Amino acid sequence: MQFADIKNDFAFRKIFGTEQKTAPLISFLNAALELEGDHRVVSVSIANPYQFPRIAGEKATVLDVRATDQSGRKFVVTFFIKNATGLHVIPSFANEDEGLKTAFIEADKYQWTKEEIIAYDNVSIKEADEVQEKLKVAEKAKEEGKEEKEIEAVLGLYENGVSVPIIAKSLKITEQRVLQIIENHKKTNN
Numbered sequence: 042m043q044f045a046d047i048k049n050d051f052a053f054r055k056i057f058g059t060e061q062k063t064a065p066l067i068s069f070l071n072a073a074l075e076l077e078g079d080h081r082v083v084s085v086s087i088a089n090p091y092q093f094p095r096i097a098g099e100k101a102t103v104l105d106v107r108a109t110d111q112s113g114r115k116f117v118v119t120f121f122i123k124n125a126t127g128l129h130v131i132p133s134f135a136n137e138d139e140g141l142k143t144a145f146i147e148a149d150k151y152q153w154t155k156e157e158i159i160a161y162d163n164v165s166i167k168e169a170d171e172v173q174e175k176l177k178v179a180e181k182a183k184e185e186g187k188e189e190k191e192i193e194a195v196l197g198l199y200e201n202g203v204s205v206p207i208i209a210k211s212l213k214i215t216e217q218r219v220l221q222i223i224e225n226h227k228k229t230n231n
Contacts, residue, residue: 056147068140079112
């Protein structure tokens with residue numbers, strides 16, 4: 042068996058997001074939320090399982106679930122899987138719970154069609170690309186912050202009468218870079 046990563050949107054929806062098979066979702070909710078007695082979920086209905094973000098950069102809602110517990114209380118559970126590092130719910134009673142058994146069978150990628158594997162892989166690639174893009178943006182912001190501090194330091198020292206060679210040596214940059222910063226500053230302030 043090769044289990045799908047349920048943090049993958051496609052896998053989570055395939056395993057838990059179908060109205061036809063609610064037992065895996067009910068069992069997952071009871072196990073993940075550690076519900077007992079009258080608080081145990083007994084029925085669910087799935088709102089639109091394919092909700093996409095309203096704001097750019099926001100993670101898609103994986104699943105909106107309307108649940109009813111044993112006492113008749115109704116509530117909504119919204120699943121967001123973002124940086125979900127602790128999502129490894131395998132309770133000790135997993136082999137006894139039919140819903141969780143079904144979930145494990147659904148999670149076995151060897152049972153999936155070729156199209157499902159492709160969709161799963163595409164989601165994984167897209168999520169990896171999004172992570173890389175966020176890392177690039179963060180790195181660019183970090184570099185811009187460093188450059189901004191460098192410019193402030195050069196201009197501060199220069200305005201206080203420190204010579205170009207000493208500024209360069211003090212900040213461990215070339216004299217050419219110091220002169221470039223000074224010239225750019227003069228152009229933008231004239």
